[in-house]
Amino acid sequence: MSAQKITRREFINQTVSTSLGAALLGQHLFAKEASKKWFQKPATVVKVTHSQALAEDGTTNTTIVQQMIEKALCEFTQAKDGRDAWNHFVEPKDTIGIKINTLGLRHVAGTKYTLHFHAVTSAITEGLKKIAVKPSNMLIWDMRERHLQEAGFSPNTEASSAEIRCLSAQENDFDEKAYELGGRTTYVTKILTQDTSALISVPLAKTHRMSGVTGALKFHYGTINNPRDFHADNCCNPGIAEVNTLPPIREKTRVIIMDALYTVIEGGPTWNLPNLRRTNSILVATDPVALDCILLEMIEGFRKAENLEPITPVAKHIKLAADLGLGEYDRAKINLVEIKLG
Numbered sequence: 001m002s003a004q005k006i007t008r009r010e011f012i013n014q015t016v017s018t019s020l021g022a023a024l025l026g027q028h029l030f031a032k033e034a035s036k037k038w039f040q041k042p043a044t045v046v047k048v049t050h051s052q053a054l055a056e057d058g059t060t061n062t063t064i065v066q067q068m069i070e071k072a073l074c075e076f077t078q079a080k081d082g083r084d085a086w087n088h089f090v091e092p093k094d095t096i097g098i099k100i101n102t103l104g105l106r107h108v109a110g111t112k113y114t115l116h117f118h119a120v121t122s123a124i125t126e127g128l129k130k131i132a133v134k135p136s137n138m139l140i141w142d143m144r145e146r147h148l149q150e151a152g153f154s155p156n157t158e159a160s161s162a163e164i165r166c167l168s169a170q171e172n173d174f175d176e177k178a179y180e181l182g183g184r185t186t187y188v189t190k191i192l193t194q195d196t197s198a199l200i201s202v203p204l205a206k207t208h209r210m211s212g213v214t215g216a217l218k219f220h221y222g223t224i225n226n227p228r229d230f231h232a233d234n235c236c237n238p239g240i241a242e243v244n245t246l247p248p249i250r251e252k253t254r255v256i257i258m259d260a261l262y263t264v265i266e267g268g269p270t271w272n273l274p275n276l277r278r279t280n281s282i283l284v285a286t287d288p289v290a291l292d293c294i295l296l297e298m299i300e301g302f303r304k305a306e307n308l309e310p311i312t313p314v315a316k317h318i319k320l321a322a323d324l325g326l327g328e329y330d331r332a333k334i335n336l337v338e339i340k341l342g
Helices: 008-018 062-077 082-086 112-129 145-150 218-222 247-252 288-305 317-323
Strands: 003-005 044-049 096-099 138-142 165-168 174-181 184-189 198-201 204-208 212-214 253-264 276-285 335-340
Touching: 044 062, 044 288, 062 082, 062 112, 062 253, 062 276, 062 335, 082 112, 096 112, 112 138, 112 253, 145 165, 198 247, 204 276, 204 288, 212 218, 212 288, 247 253, 253 288, 276 288, 288 317
Parallel strands: 003 174, 044 335, 096 138, 096 198, 138 165, 198 253, 204 253
Antiparallel strands: 044 276, 174 184, 204 212, 253 276
């Protein structure tokens, strides 16, 4: 197989030319190949918080989470209601992949501390139903079947027309198209390249021992076949930034809904109860760089208050992603809209 080579210089040149010289970095997030220019709001993050979303024992209030996601989407799009908001991103004929992040749950598997995964995905699928997306046109997925099961999901490759599918990338193979990133070859899951026309990304809020944070960008190590090959130099040589230039990711991502109901402030990507903080928040963006900047700011706030070392010097990939035109890094240019519902 021949590999498609994407260097940083080539990618920057390509995105600049296809956007006719647009000044805002985040405007390059969706590629020119897309048949329709979906709603984008570069350098903007909406954060909705409700103090009652989570109980101390991990129980999740599904109704409140639904309200939070709908409010965040409406504020982000200035839509009149949830249905109008979802229409900004997808349409009924789409086959929609909902990518989640279930890595590192072994210490909380089978407990109430995984219920938030289901509250968030349920809120998304119920919202999609409002615009007449069929359950058979939705699928929830992540890298490994074992990790999905630890979060309480049951992979079902043969779901009926009335069911939402649940798939794992490793068990469903990778596309034959090869991409060369900085001398390393990688393949993208067929779930993204062949099984879905639109992607809703649902990353978490947590630290990572090598990249500082796992947010909207690091999240896509669950989209390729060989994430271990991209961990050198704090996941930067090559690493997270380059992976996020891959065309299937750029072209199909419609919106990012960050599940920050919990934040893992230390020891990530593993979930340990002493390192979990109930943050009761949902963040929405189409700019993954801006979103990760806000995530890093949130985590650093916790760490400073608890006398932990800063992780910003480790999270070098966020600036590198901005350099590739994937979003806004300058905090002064990022518009954070914060809403408290309760």
